[in-house]
Amino acid sequence: MASDTPIADEQLHDLPNELPPEEKQPRIRSRDVKSGLASIDKTVFGWSFGIIVLIVVLGMVFTKTVGTIAGDVLTWLINSFGWLFVLSASAFVVFALVLAFGRYGRIPLSRDGEEPEFSTRSWVAMMFSAGMGIGLMFYGVYEPVSHLADPAPFTEAAPGSQDAARSAMAYTLFHWGLHPWAMYAVVGLALAYSTFRMGRGNLMSSPFQALFGKDRIETKGWGKVIDVIAIITTKFGSATSLGLGALQIAAGIELLRTGKFNEHPGAALPIIVILVLTVGIVLSAASGVSRGIKWLSNTNMVVAFALVVFVFVAGPTIFMLNLLPTSIGAYLTDLVPMSFHSGTFGGHDWLASWTIFYWAWWISWTPFVGTFIARISKGRTIREFVLGVMLVPTAVSALWFVVFGGAGIKLQLGGLNIAGAGDAAAGFFAMLQHYPFFVGTAIVVMFLTAIFFVSGADAGALVLATLSSRGRTEPWDPLVTLWAVLTGVVAIMLLLVGGLSALQTFTIIAASPFVLVLIGLCVSLYVDLRRDPARARRAGPMRVQWAGSSPSYSRFHEEAVSGDNGNGRGPERTDGEVVATGARANGGGPVNRS
Numbered sequence: 001m002a003s004d005t006p007i008a009d010e011q012l013h014d015l016p017n018e019l020p021p022e023e024k025q026p027r028i029r030s031r032d033v034k035s036g037l038a039s040i041d042k043t044v045f046g047w048s049f050g051i052i053v054l055i056v057v058l059g060m061v062f063t064k065t066v067g068t069i070a071g072d073v074l075t076w077l078i079n080s081f082g083w084l085f086v087l088s089a090s091a092f093v094v095f096a097l098v099l100a101f102g103r104y105g106r107i108p109l110s111r112d113g114e115e116p117e118f119s120t121r122s123w124v125a126m127m128f129s130a131g132m133g134i135g136l137m138f139y140g141v142y143e144p145v146s147h148l149a150d151p152a153p154f155t156e157a158a159p160g161s162q163d164a165a166r167s168a169m170a171y172t173l174f175h176w177g178l179h180p181w182a183m184y185a186v187v188g189l190a191l192a193y194s195t196f197r198m199g200r201g202n203l204m205s206s207p208f209q210a211l212f213g214k215d216r217i218e219t220k221g222w223g224k225v226i227d228v229i230a231i232i233t234t235k236f237g238s239a240t241s242l243g244l245g246a247l248q249i250a251a252g253i254e255l256l257r258t259g260k261f262n263e264h265p266g267a268a269l270p271i272i273v274i275l276v277l278t279v280g281i282v283l284s285a286a287s288g289v290s291r292g293i294k295w296l297s298n299t300n301m302v303v304a305f306a307l308v309v310f311v312f313v314a315g316p317t318i319f320m321l322n323l324l325p326t327s328i329g330a331y332l333t334d335l336v337p338m339s340f341h342s343g344t345f346g347g348h349d350w351l352a353s354w355t356i357f358y359w360a361w362w363i364s365w366t367p368f369v370g371t372f373i374a375r376i377s378k379g380r381t382i383r384e385f386v387l388g389v390m391l392v393p394t395a396v397s398a399l400w401f402v403v404f405g406g407a408g409i410k411l412q413l414g415g416l417n418i419a420g421a422g423d424a425a426a427g428f429f430a431m432l433q434h435y436p437f438f439v440g441t442a443i444v445v446m447f448l449t450a451i452f453f454v455s456g457a458d459a460g461a462l463v464l465a466t467l468s469s470r471g472r473t474e475p476w477d478p479l480v481t482l483w484a485v486l487t488g489v490v491a492i493m494l495l496l497v498g499g500l501s502a503l504q505t506f507t508i509i510a511a512s513p514f515v516l517v518l519i520g521l522c523v524s525l526y527v528d529l530r531r532d533p534a535r536a537r538r539a540g541p542m543r544v545q546w547a548g549s550s551p552s553y554s555r556f557h558e559e560a561v562s563g564d565n566g567n568g569r570g571p572e573r574t575d576g577e578v579v580a581t582g583a584r585a586n587g588g589g590p591v592n593r594s
Contacts, residue, residue, distance in 0.1 A: 027474045028477075035476075036476035040469055041224070041469060043221070043224050044224050048227075048468065049486075051232055052232060056493045059496065070506060073509055074509060077508060078343075079348065082343055082351060082356055084515055085363075086342050086356070088359075089182075093178050093182040097390075099189065099386060099525075105386075106381055106383060106534070107382050109378060110380075111197070114378065114379045116378065122298065133452030134241045135241065136397065136400055138428075138449075139424075139427075140405060140427075144169060144172050144401060144408055145168070145418045145419040145431075147168030147171050147172065151164045167334075168405075168409065169323065169401065170330035170334045172401050172405060173397070174355075180358065181389055184389055186518065186525070187369075189386070190525040191204070192374035192380075193525060193529070194207040194525075194528070195471075201470060202374075202472070204367055204517070205230075207524040208222070208524050231467050233364045233510050233514040234364065234463065235510075236364060236494075236511075239487055239490035240491075241365075243500075245452060247425040249450060249453075252443075252445060255422075255426065255429050255442070256442060261422025261429075263422055264423075265425070275492075278488040280454040281484040282484050282485065303444065304448055307444055307448065308399070308404075311403050311404060314436060316407065319406060323402050324398070327398065327401070338355075360510075361504075368459065371466065372459050408427065425500075457487050458484065461480050461484035494506055
């Protein structure tokens with residue numbers, strides 16, 4: 001314990017003397033061009049916007065060449081660094097759970113005593129809609145039936161067999177369960193702690209002050225490199241999701257219009273879909289998080305729940321009920337071997353199309369989702385945050401795939417070729433064709449996908465504007481609009497380069513350097529937490545304060561350690577350990593504000 005004392009003492013001096021800067025920044029009016037331009041970080045915005053536009057122009061002018069080069073880069077990345085995606089994804093799960101259930105779990109992501117800003121229901125709805133919405137619609141049926149028809153090379157199950165169905169659900173839950181949400185959790189934790197407890201800026205680079213110091217990150221510009229990488233990564237990750245959504249909506253329109261699936265759809269209709277929905281993105285982004293994103297997220301939850309209930313009741317209900325524990329059991333049983341398949345003895349192509357693509361996709365979304373859920377999680381404890389971010393969406397995803405994936409698997413096992421009906425975007429509609437009210441449910445699916453499209457791009461544009469505005473939580477509206485429009489442009493470019501394959505390829509390429517940033521965020525967060533005075537608390541509720549007088553160096557602790565020994569650090573044991581006074585020092589629990 002004595003060895004921890006200098007770290008804890010140093011942190012007490014590092015706690016901020018003032019509120020985070022964004023809480024004192026007024027909202028800039030859209031017409032106030034001078035103030036709006038002044039709020040933009042010219043270096044971060046210029047480099048990130050310029051690089052993205054350059055890639056878009058090259059992709060649209062030299063479509064085939066860019067596609068070929070991207071394919072070669074992808075092959076090299078998978079062969080050389082596939083192991084990094086595999087190991088880091090599992091490491092993030094372990095790290096997040098250790099923080100939640102260890103000594104740091106009760107530390108609040110705010111000043112002591114502050115309550116959460118959003119209700120739990122709205123908090124979960126916004127997290128879920130922003131994190132995976134379009135992907136659940138696109139892969140909800142297609143992934144399970146695809147694994148059933150063509151099992152992973154790491155399983156010995158025969159295609160179309162019962163064992164293949166079990167493996168299909170295990171891999172589906174693996175790709176949509178704890179691993180992706182652990183990535184979101186570690187980024188969100190680092191950002192929320194840095195912003196709301198340490199009072200730093202609301203930037204992806206801010207937590208790195210724990211490692212390199214404020215001067216290097218802010219003054220010398222080291223942090224700008226991190227923020228530029230984060231923006232570029234986020235832009236291609238969100239564009240991938242929008243591209244998938246456009247492909248699915250186009251597949252639904254084509255089916256309703258012609259009555260059949262198009263196995264080789266062109267890019268024209270998806271591009272028209274993107275152009276139309278981009279208008280909705282701009283309108284939603286301009287309304288802000290409290291109105292636009294929150295309303296869209298809550299609407300989606302209601303409509304999605306209604307669709308789940310319909311398929312559950314109209315479909316093989318008993319089969320789905322039996323599939324739920326079977327799928328969870330298969331997932332937990334195979335979790336360790338699935339987590340560490342690296343293609344050493346084959347399976348590179350399958351991993352590139354599925355597991356590594358997913359890990360890269362989730363990583364590319366972490367700047368966006370991590371920043372977003374950090375912003376809406378002020379006042380939560382680390383334990384609440386991790387359990388909420390990891391377990392609740394994982395449970396909802398499991399139910400989603402059991403219902404929709406189970407419906408598709410049942411039809412596939414019954415002899416219908418759901419996996420081979422059209423392309424991947426048509427999977428959901430191929431299943432719904434065998435249910436009553438197909439036209440109505442198909443329209444609902446397209447509506448859900450469109451709302452997920454708008455809400456995801458809406459939140460993404462807000463985050464990108466924040467990252468390019470020195471961390472402002474209320475960035476200039478025209479900047480938000482610009483990033484929203486650019487997301488649609490990037491998605492159009494990717495569809496022109498190669499459709500679904502190009503979406504996957506560019507996602508992995510864009511996410512590769514950001515793996516190292518995520519690892520750095522974990523290290524930075526751990527360093528910060530080791531220096532937090534609350535780490536010494538052993539029991540009692542989290543939103544507490546220490547008894548005593550209020551020190552001048554900390555606005556996060558209105559009442560902190562009393563009994564100053566002359567060095568401003570509070571009382572010390574003879575072995576150097578900082579001691580909390582009050583009820584805790586007398587053998588009782590900590591002083592509770594409530």
